[in-house]
Amino acid sequence: MRADLHIHSYYSDGLISPADIAAMCVKNGVELAALTDHDNMNGTLEFERECALRGIKCVRGLEISAYTEVKVHILGYNVNSSCDEFTKFMSFVCDGAMERTMDILAKLKKKGVNLSFGDVVRERKCPQSPVHTMYIARAAARKGYASSPSAFYADMLAPGRPAYSALGRPSPEYALEVIKKCGGISSLAHPGRLTLSPSERLKLIEQLKAQGLDGIEAVYSGHTEVETAYFKEIAAKLSLLVTGGSDTHYAEGSRSVGTPVFFPSEELLSALNVR
Numbered sequence: 001m002r003a004d005l006h007i008h009s010y011y012s013d014g015l016i017s018p019a020d021i022a023a024m025c026v027k028n029g030v031e032l033a034a035l036t037d038h039d040n041m042n043g044t045l046e047f048e049r050e051c052a053l054r055g056i057k058c059v060r061g062l063e064i065s066a067y068t069e070v071k072v073h074i075l076g077y078n079v080n081s082s083c084d085e086f087t088k089f090m091s092f093v094c095d096g097a098m099e100r101t102m103d104i105l106a107k108l109k110k111k112g113v114n115l116s117f118g119d120v121v122r123e124r125k126c127p128q129s130p131v132h133t134m135y136i137a138r139a140a141a142r143k144g145y146a147s148s149p150s151a152f153y154a155d156m157l158a159p160g161r162p163a164y165s166a167l168g169r170p171s172p173e174y175a176l177e178v179i180k181k182c183g184g185i186s187s188l189a190h191p192g193r194l195t196l197s198p199s200e201r202l203k204l205i206e207q208l209k210a211q212g213l214d215g216i217e218a219v220y221s222g223h224t225e226v227e228t229a230y231f232k233e234i235a236a237k238l239s240l241l242v243t244g245g246s247d248t249h250y251a252e253g254s255r256s257v258g259t260p261v262f263f264p265s266e267e268l269l270s271a272l273n274v275r
Helices: 018-028 044-054 084-110 117-121 133-142 149-157 172-181 198-210 225-238 266-271
Strands: 003-007 032-035 057-067 071-077 185-188 215-220 241-245
Touching: 003 057, 003 071, 003 215, 003 241, 018 032, 018 044, 032 044, 044 057, 057 172, 071 172, 084 117, 084 133, 084 172, 117 133, 133 149, 172 185, 185 241, 198 225, 215 225, 225 241, 241 266
Parallel strands: 003 032, 032 057, 185 215, 215 241
Antiparallel strands: 057 071, 071 185
């Protein structure tokens, strides 16, 4: 069963609808998919409906943007969004996103970039979704401060850049705790993108495993074949599930739905309750 377990829609920083994603799954031969928008599950029901119409199996998901010494993204699958712990967590995340946004806007103003909160939220498709940093980048590009949102993000908002802010982000331990308490399973997203040395990265993965991590996204659109093999070895060594996904945000491009090809193990399918 070909799968893509890492996809973003316009309910976070993607530019495509759940219906678009479901149609792309059919086109690209994906039989099992997970919508994993950043820090929210607001598009879940729409995605489930669109997948059901096309005969695609789907898993409920989200991608939590956590922070320790570096940014750590945790994928959560089959999380019960009605769980009290999840409701509390989402309140924390939304409050944190607001705090972080205002901090970024203040830093940008000192650099001569004048954006209002209204400019930022106009980039948001779903009013219930937390404010994402890419909305700031899109607002800046729209007002002519950069040639593109990605260029503005790289120049001003990425870690180490002038307006970067880590305020209000949950710790990986908190993210893992909430996923577990709400009946889900977790996977470390795109481990190859962690800005750590190989030894520091392995130490972090071992720490996350001790805190309840269930899997690792060894199969990822941005990984080389060497990296994929390496992270599969780590998964085997630490008894972690291997997950895989495209991390697509757009209709076309190198990270299109179903890229790279990923076939989940029976162990993973069982953990996801997919039959």
